[in-house]
Amino acid sequence: MRSILLALSLLFSIHLAANDAAITVNEAYARATPPNAPTSAIFLTMTNTSEQTVSLVSASTPAAGRVELHTMLMDGDVMQMRQVEKIEVPAGKQVELKPGGLHLMLFDLASNFAEGEEVELTLVFSDGGQQQLTVPVKKVMHKMKHHH
Amino acid sequence: MKYLAWIALIIVSGLAGVMSFQWLSAESSPKQAAVSNKVIATVPVNLFKITSSDGRFTELNNDKQLYIAYFGFTHCPDVCPTSLAVLSAALQGISAPQRQQLQSLFVSVDPKRDDPETVSTYAGYFHPDIVGLSPQEGQLLGLTQSLGVYYKYVDIPDSQLEYSVDHNSFFYFLNAQGELLAKVPHTLDPEPLVTKIQQLLPQ
Numbered sequence: 646m647r648s649i650l651l652a653l654s655l656l657f658s659i660h661l662a663a664n665d666a667a668i669t670v671n672e673a674y675a676r677a678t679p680p681n682a683p684t685s686a687i688f689l690t691m692t693n694t695s696e697q698t699v700s701l702v703s704a705s706t707p708a709a710g711r712v713e714l715h716t717m718l719m720d721g722d723v724m725q726m727r728q729v730e731k732i733e734v735p736a737g738k739q740v741e742l743k744p745g746g747l748h749l750m751l752f753d754l755a756s757n758f759a760e761g762e763e764v765e766l767t768l769v770f771s772d773g774g775q776q777q778l779t780v781p782v783k784k785v786m787h788k789m790k791h792h793h
Numbered sequence: 794m795k796y797l798a799w800i801a802l803i804i805v806s807g808l809a810g811v812m813s814f815q816w817l818s819a820e821s822s823p824k825q826a827a828v829s830n831k832v833i834a835t836v837p838v839n840l841f842k843i844t845s846s847d848g849r850f851t852e853l854n855n856d857k858q859l860y861i862a863y864f865g866f867t868h869c870p871d872v873c874p875t876s877l878a879v880l881s882a883a884l885q886g887i888s889a890p891q892r893q894q895l896q897s898l899f900v901s902v903d904p905k906r907d908d909p910e911t912v913s914t915y916a917g918y919f920h921p922d923i924v925g926l927s928p929q930e931g932q933l934l935g936l937t938q939s940l941g942v943y944y945k946y947v948d949i950p951d952s953q954l955e956y957s958v959d960h961n962s963f964f965y966f967l968n969a970q971g972e973l974l975a976k977v978p979h980t981l982d983p984e985p986l987v988t989k990i991q992q993l994l995p996q
Binding site for chain 1: 867868869870871872874875878879881882906911914915917918919943945947949951952953954957959960961962963978979981
């Protein structure tokens with residue numbers, strides 16, 4: 646009995662590992678927010694190492710009541726925020742969620758996000774794979790050079 | 794013949810004088826030229842009579858040499874917080890005397906959701922020098938029209954946001970007379986803002 650369970654769990658973990666391998670998530674961070682801010686955003690980079698297109702279809706976090714997938718479009722000078730159903734990552738390609746473009750939009754924040762905190766994040770993909778991440782909270786300018 | 798030589802000498806030295814004068818004045822004038830930047834538009838100062846919830850701003854005032862106005866809304870998913878973060882970085886990149894002569898304003902284009910206090914807290918979070926304003930609708934319309942700020946309410950039925958505000962993203966540089974001196978387009982780098990401040994506020 647025990648060996649069957651072991652075999653099953655082994656199979657299961659291989660299955661999970663296979664799913665994890667399709668998309669690698671890097672450089673994820675949540676945006677620190679002003680007190681009482683209505684929203685925050687999460688940015689990250691997804692790399693598809695598989696041979697078929699995989700899409701991010703949904704995301705959730707205990708830190709927010711709702712997470713939506715959004716994009717920012719430019720029409721001339723005008724910024725247009727729109728909700729999208731999925732974010733496709735073509736085979737072998739990388740897709741960046743970053744300020745001024747794609748992002749995960751968080752609503753109903755449990756509290757404001759302070760720099761140094763962490764947020765649990767679950768990503769669900771079109772191939773059935775799921776990923777759990779712990780995402781640091783950072784200020785948006787954390788990557789940019791400082792001027793003195 | 795002698796006279797011709799004298800005339801030639803006078804002409805040559807005259808030319809040299811003119812050229813050196815031009816050279817000298819060209820050398821000393823870039824800052825002057827920057828200060829007397831051409832005015833793009835003039836906003837009636839009455840439109841800027843908006844009291845912030847913290848009372849730090851009531852109107853354009855000669856105490857400040859330069860104003861930077863950015864128009865956005867606190868539900869803005871990405872562009873506004875990014876722009877305010879960039880502005881904050883720019884404010885950290887200039888001297889203390891420059892900061893004293895400068896007032897940054899975050900003006901809400903979403904008065905329905907943004908009361909003056911919300912905007913004030915929101916703007917101040919990015920940098921204590923940034924004042925948040927929420928003008929009433931008529932005043933907002935006047936301000937945005939005279940500056941050429943575009944914004945439009947767009948329903949997002951499936952989103953918790955309910956509606957978003959499409960808007961253009963510029964930093965408007967004004968003086969206390971309401972003259973628009975420059976506008977810097979959306980940027981992810983504080984450098985263009987720092988450069989413009991240095992140009993308009995030479996210490």
